[in-house]
Amino acid sequence: MPDPWTHALPTTPRAVGTGDPPNDENANVDALTAMGAGFDVLNPALGGGADPTGTSDSAAAFNAAIAALPAGGGAIRVPSGTYKLASTAGPLSTNQWILCDPGVRFNFTGTGDCFRWVDASTYTARTMQGGGLLGRPLIDGSGDGAGSTAIHAGDILGLQFDANIQNFSKSGDISTFWDNQNYWAEQAIARFRVDNCSSVAKFSCGGALTSAGSFDRGLLTYYVSVKTFSDDIFTWQNGARQAGGAFSVFGNINSSGSAVSHSIFNFNGSVPAGHPGAGTQFSSIADTFINVNVESDLGLANNYQTINFGSTSNGILNSGGVLSFAEAGGSVFAASNISAPATQFTFNGPVVGDTTLATNIYSNRQTYNGQTFYFSPMQMNSDIAFLPIGVVPGTPGSGVAVYVDPADGKLKAKGASGTVTILAVP
Numbered sequence: 001m002p003d004p005w006t007h008a009l010p011t012t013p014r015a016v017g018t019g020d021p022p023n024d025e026n027a028n029v030d031a032l033t034a035m036g037a038g039f040d041v042l043n044p045a046l047g048g049g050a051d052p053t054g055t056s057d058s059a060a061a062f063n064a065a066i067a068a069l070p071a072g073g074g075a076i077r078v079p080s081g082t083y084k085l086a087s088t089a090g091p092l093s094t095n096q097w098i099l100c101d102p103g104v105r106f107n108f109t110g111t112g113d114c115f116r117w118v119d120a121s122t123y124t125a126r127t128m129q130g131g132g133l134l135g136r137p138l139i140d141g142s143g144d145g146a147g148s149t150a151i152h153a154g155d156i157l158g159l160q161f162d163a164n165i166q167n168f169s170k171s172g173d174i175s176t177f178w179d180n181q182n183y184w185a186e187q188a189i190a191r192f193r194v195d196n197c198s199s200v201a202k203f204s205c206g207g208a209l210t211s212a213g214s215f216d217r218g219l220l221t222y223y224v225s226v227k228t229f230s231d232d233i234f235t236w237q238n239g240a241r242q243a244g245g246a247f248s249v250f251g252n253i254n255s256s257g258s259a260v261s262h263s264i265f266n267f268n269g270s271v272p273a274g275h276p277g278a279g280t281q282f283s284s285i286a287d288t289f290i291n292v293n294v295e296s297d298l299g300l301a302n303n304y305q306t307i308n309f310g311s312t313s314n315g316i317l318n319s320g321g322v323l324s325f326a327e328a329g330g331s332v333f334a335a336s337n338i339s340a341p342a343t344q345f346t347f348n349g350p351v352v353g354d355t356t357l358a359t360n361i362y363s364n365r366q367t368y369n370g371q372t373f374y375f376s377p378m379q380m381n382s383d384i385a386f387l388p389i390g391v392v393p394g395t396p397g398s399g400v401a402v403y404v405d406p407a408d409g410k411l412k413a414k415g416a417s418g419t420v421t422i423l424a425v426p
Helices: 027-035 059-068
Strands: 052-055 074-078 081-085 089-092 094-102 104-108 113-117 131-136 138-139 149-153 158-164 174-180 189-195 201-205 218-226 234-237 241-243 247-251 263-267 285-287 289-296 306-310 315-324 346-347 367-370 371-376 386-388 401-406 411-414 420-422
Touching: 059 081, 089 094, 094 386, 104 149, 113 131, 131 149, 149 158, 174 189, 241 247, 263 315, 306 315
Parallel strands: 052 081, 074 094, 081 104, 089 113, 094 131, 104 138, 113 149, 131 158, 138 158, 149 174, 158 189, 174 201, 189 218, 201 234, 218 247, 234 263, 241 285, 247 289, 263 306, 285 315, 289 315, 315 346, 386 401
Antiparallel strands: 367 371, 371 386, 401 411, 411 420
């Protein structure tokens, strides 16, 4: 009998049950399979095995690995290397993961989705949740066809992503497309670094009549370097709602020598007829901590608009945090098109770089004695300021109002009779 200690694990994983190699290598194959090698994309039993040099198309190997995952979910391992994908890897479903070793790069040369996660099963009957792409791989779209997406995902609770995405820069390209076609994609955790993409992210309620368009209670962070001007940077459409959790955006946005007709944030549309929430749910961020710090390179004359509100029901509602659209408080980006702050933008916290978003001075609407005011504890003179909706600092023209007199900085009240009363405020 051969000395068992002379055995070495095969350098290339072998499929279990494909024969009985010399020296009983099936024992080694079984050991590798138990450690996950059965779902290693280099396994030649999976579509011939992926090519880690990036020369040959590896889509067949990835899809064979996806098809081989157990019904209850599992993980596909991607060793370090460069992988060409000429068509979609997926769809993957609930609790199906792609785990990348350090140094993985995907070159997408197809048209459509590079990676796709979706689950049309009955949401309440699922026993598992989660799924996603981890390991911080780079997904490059330099060779893609127009209208492509690096990651298209939705309908699954607890999705997780950590990836770098670059050069999805052709017309209609999207870096990340959050798209609920069946149920919800709540409780997602994602961190993306996005460079030179036409659209950084879109949130949509895009499919069957059972779709609810909910992206609630997620923790999403984007680091961006925006160099193209063919689309809005972030879009919420078709009633997509992001409520609870936290949403952060940090980075740099190029200026342009030509007019820029798009915005950093675009909220438009409502839940389509037939879907839950139709007629009452509009695209928005609500009840969310928002932390945005972006700046322009200031090199050219034209910049993105800060926020485009599609209707008075679309926008940022009952949220707080910091929205900084410029360095040192200067106005760099084009102003928003806000027309009804009470329904489009109720935000508690400083807003820098857009004077049309009045809550950079007056945060948090309050109602007293039947009249609605903006309230802010952040006045430079430490006074508490109340102003009726639509009133700017200065003496009100008519009606009952409480205001800060710009002449002396004191808090005053003006009644219907025109009498001004100085209140007992230092």
